[in-house]
Amino acid sequence: MIKMQDFKVTPWEVEGKVxxxxxxxxxxxxxxxxxxxxxxxxxxxxxxxxLRRKFFYAHRDLDLVLDDFxxxxxxxxxxxxxxxxxxxxxxxxxxxxxxxxxxxxxVNLYIQITDDEKYLERELSFEEVQKWxxxxxxxxxxxxxxxxxxxxxxxxxxxxxxxxxxxxxxxxINFSVVKAVFGFKESSNxxxxxxxxxxxxxxxxxxxxxxxxxxxxxxxxxRIQRDIAEYFGYYKAAExxxxxLPPLTGMQGKMSASNPRSAIYLTxxxxxxxxxxxxxxxxxxxxxxxxxxxxxxxxxxDVSFQWLYSFFEDDDDRIKKIEEDYKSGKLLSxxxxxxxxxxxxxxxxKHKEKREEAKEIIHLFMRDGELAKEMRKxxx
Amino acid sequence: MIKMQDFKVTPWEVEGKVxxxxxxxxxxxxxxxxxxxxxxxxxxxxxxxxLRRKFFYAHRDLDLVLDDFxxxxxxxxxxxxxxxxxxxxxxxxxxxxxxxxxxxxxVNLYIQITDDEKYLERELSFEEVQKWxxxxxxxxxxxxxxxxxxxxxxxxxxxxxxxxxxxxxxxxINFSVVKAVFGFKESSNxxxxxxxxxxxxxxxxxxxxxxxxxxxxxxxxxRIQRDIAEYFGYYKAAExxxxxLPPLTGMQGKMSASNPRSAIYLTxxxxxxxxxxxxxxxxxxxxxxxxxxxxxxxxxxDVSFQWLYSFFEDDDDRIKKIEEDYKSGKLLSxxxxxxxxxxxxxxxxKHKEKREEAKEIIHLFMRDGELAKEMRKxxx
Numbered sequence: 001m002i003k004m005q006d007f008k009v010t011p012w013e014v015e016g017k018v019x020x021x022x023x024x025x026x027x028x029x030x031x032x033x034x035x036x037x038x039x040x041x042x043x044x045x046x047x048x049x050x051l052r053r054k055f056f057y058a059h060r061d062l063d064l065v066l067d068d069f070x071x072x073x074x075x076x077x078x079x080x081x082x083x084x085x086x087x088x089x090x091x092x093x094x095x096x097x098x099x100x101x102x103x104x105x106x107v108n109l110y111i112q113i114t115d116d117e118k119y120l121e122r123e124l125s126f127e128e129v130q131k132w133x134x135x136x137x138x139x140x141x142x143x144x145x146x147x148x149x150x151x152x153x154x155x156x157x158x159x160x161x162x163x164x165x166x167x168x169x170x171x172x173i174n175f176s177v178v179k180a181v182f183g184f185k186e187s188s189n190x191x192x193x194x195x196x197x198x199x200x201x202x203x204x205x206x207x208x209x210x211x212x213x214x215x216x217x218x219x220x221x222x223r224i225q226r227d228i229a230e231y232f233g234y235y236k237a238a239e240x241x242x243x244x245l246p247p248l249t250g251m252q253g254k255m256s257a258s259n260p261r262s263a264i265y266l267t268x269x270x271x272x273x274x275x276x277x278x279x280x281x282x283x284x285x286x287x288x289x290x291x292x293x294x295x296x297x298x299x300x301x302d303v304s305f306q307w308l309y310s311f312f313e314d315d316d317d318r319i320k321k322i323e324e325d326y327k328s329g330k331l332l333s334x335x336x337x338x339x340x341x342x343x344x345x346x347x348x349x350k351h352k353e354k355r356e357e358a359k360e361i362i363h364l365f366m367r368d369g370e371l372a373k374e375m376r377k378x379x380x
Numbered sequence: 381m382i383k384m385q386d387f388k389v390t391p392w393e394v395e396g397k398v399x400x401x402x403x404x405x406x407x408x409x410x411x412x413x414x415x416x417x418x419x420x421x422x423x424x425x426x427x428x429x430x431l432r433r434k435f436f437y438a439h440r441d442l443d444l445v446l447d448d449f450x451x452x453x454x455x456x457x458x459x460x461x462x463x464x465x466x467x468x469x470x471x472x473x474x475x476x477x478x479x480x481x482x483x484x485x486x487v488n489l490y491i492q493i494t495d496d497e498k499y500l501e502r503e504l505s506f507e508e509v510q511k512w513x514x515x516x517x518x519x520x521x522x523x524x525x526x527x528x529x530x531x532x533x534x535x536x537x538x539x540x541x542x543x544x545x546x547x548x549x550x551x552x553i554n555f556s557v558v559k560a561v562f563g564f565k566e567s568s569n570x571x572x573x574x575x576x577x578x579x580x581x582x583x584x585x586x587x588x589x590x591x592x593x594x595x596x597x598x599x600x601x602x603r604i605q606r607d608i609a610e611y612f613g614y615y616k617a618a619e620x621x622x623x624x625l626p627p628l629t630g631m632q633g634k635m636s637a638s639n640p641r642s643a644i645y646l647t648x649x650x651x652x653x654x655x656x657x658x659x660x661x662x663x664x665x666x667x668x669x670x671x672x673x674x675x676x677x678x679x680x681x682d683v684s685f686q687w688l689y690s691f692f693e694d695d696d697d698r699i700k701k702i703e704e705d706y707k708s709g710k711l712l713s714x715x716x717x718x719x720x721x722x723x724x725x726x727x728x729x730k731h732k733e734k735r736e737e738a739k740e741i742i743h744l745f746m747r748d749g750e751l752a753k754e755m756r757k758x759x760x
Contacts, residue, residue, distance in 0.1 A: 119551065190550045
């Protein structure tokens with residue numbers, strides 16, 4: 001648990017303005033630098049926008065993952081989703097980066113739906129968590145993963161295959177550790193105390209290095225994993241960790257279900273998207289058009305610009321022009337918001353179509369695809 | 381966790397000379413009295429020796445179980461075994477009482493093999509625990525349960541069917557509770573912290589009252605169960621609890637794998653049985669034959685007598701005569717030991733035969749019998 005003077009980051013809470021550099025130093029990660037980006041580019045030819053713009057900005061052992069890939073040993077990907085409610089844009093875009101990695105390196109991907117964790121950590125009913133699991137899985141499948149190389153599983157329904165391994169892992173982790181790492185208390189329930197063992201299990205699914213693309217708040221799990229992996233004869237988990245897409249309402253914290261204004265949900269309709277961006281997206285512009293023309297805006301605190309920069313405007317020349325025009329005052333806040341709205345609407349429209357198609361192929365990811373079939377036979 | 385001045389009883393440790401009356405008061409159970417014994421006898425006609433002699437001596441809600449039985453609602457039985465090593469006589473005889481209850485009341489019985497717990501609580505390898513699970517299950521089946529009304533399962537292999545319920549239960553139990561009840565510490569591993577939820581699961585297998593025949597050291601689990609059962613719409617667990625068969629070496633503690641002299645193992649051969657009883661069985665006799673003839677022996681501290689009384693000498697007239705003859709000095713310590721040895725050898729011989737047969741029918745208890753088949757289809 002990292003709780004600093006001005007901000008707080010745990011797998012369950014992000015508060016305040018996150019100092020991402022400080023997190024990297026405190027957690028002991030490395031920055032994604034040009035050197036490692038160039039090594040990736042050697043293999044992928046082009047670079048994903050989230051890597052180019054360093055939205056995925058920190059890593060552990062990514063260099064060793066690339067070594068293994070180059071030696072032909074390969075690696076595998078693992079990420080997940082806690083199904084506590086509808087997914088918003090901020091939840092989904094790391095999956096786009098994961099899909100890019102799968103496509104470029106042609107590797108297996110495991111996606112854990114942590115329905116147990118969300119039930120244990122929230123006041124939700126078991127049925128609600130099951131409903132959100134299904135809804136979220138459709139959103140994830142819509143991203144376009146390879147159905148023969150991707151296995152999506154809910155903890156409660158795959159536990160028969162993984163409980164023995166979770167038990168073995170759990171013997172190596174005590175209350176002091178989870179208290180120190182996650183801030184668990186004496187009042188924490190015994191299910192959530194056990195849960196970290198379950199999130200570690202998939203890092204042992206293959207005897208290759210496991211690369212985890214995820215937001216940096218998940219790092220505490222991987223720190224524990226790295227302390228015990230070699231005892232079990234497996235590799236320490238490697239990570240490539242992202243920042244949080246800032247909430248619409250400003251650069252602090254992360255988008256939150258408890259404040260619907262802070263996020264664009266994947267189910268938001270055109271009117272809602274326009275309204276949210278126009279009304280709530282925090283602007284780096286000036287108070288009046290006259291002032292804006294004169295002084296220019298500040299793209300670095302402007303949420304619309306940040307969203308375009310992190311993900312939605314893939315074209316480097318175009319984002320550079322937007323940045324300059326905004327700074328010079330040529331581009332107004334309202335116009336910047338219009339650019340984002342257009343991108344969002346086109347993204348959501350495509351997403352909704354692919355989400356419908358996902359209903360027809362969900363069985364491939366969970367049961368009938370090549371990797372899923374193999375996994376259903378395995379007992380760990 | 382009950383830790384009194386002179387003795388200690390937890391599910392993992394029994395130390396000192398147990399004051400069984402004090403345990404009942406501290407745990408809040410009721411004594412098995414003549415009134416409840418007569419109510420049982422109304423239905424069973426005859427009374428099992430362990431009930432007649434009050435080896436099963438305490439209960440919770442046994443009166444309500446009988447009410448439910450009389451009203452036609454019925455009840456079910458649940459007990460278990462922690463497979464940490466070979467079984468000895470003390471482990472097995474409560475199963476004989478359980479079998480008697482099943483036969484007389486014609487009810488379903490669930491037997492949980494807690495391989496996860498034993499792995500988490502000991503320094504054993506996972507493979508050792510699996511080996512002992514199989515060996516112990518054969519010993520249990522040899523007792524003669526109804527293969528269509530008995531379901532035996534290992535936690536690690538049945539977890540797929542019960543994890544969701546364990547998760548629901550675990551949300552209602554926090555670290556403070558398991559610390560207070562079991563004496564868990566900050567250094568306890570997160571697997572054993574979660575485990576109490578798993579031991580509670582089978583009390584919810586049917587929407588009837590669950591009667592648990594077990595040694596009294598398991599009571600802490602049922603106290604937690606009774607605090608949360610009604611929240612889940614189930615009955616508070618009922619118990620009928622036994623004392624421990626005293627170790628050969630004297631009336632303190634319970635038989636222990638770490639001291640093989642203290643116990644008769646189900647695999648002990650004739651020579652070993654004779655040697656152990658003759659050499660190590662604590663005697664209430666006098667130092668010399670002359671003194672013994674003159675002063676008589678004390679059956680109440682004599683382990684051979686206690687074993688005969690609690691289980692091996694079913695005949696009330698005969699045990700009375702043994703008691704009197706021993707007290708009067710007519711029966712010598714060596715002769716008393718011979719009586720026990722004969723009973724033990726005949727018991728073990730029959731057991732070994734039935735244990736061989738168990739290998740052929742183990743599948744009925746775990747997969748193919750009527751109850752097992754039904755349970756394999758259920759997800760809790």
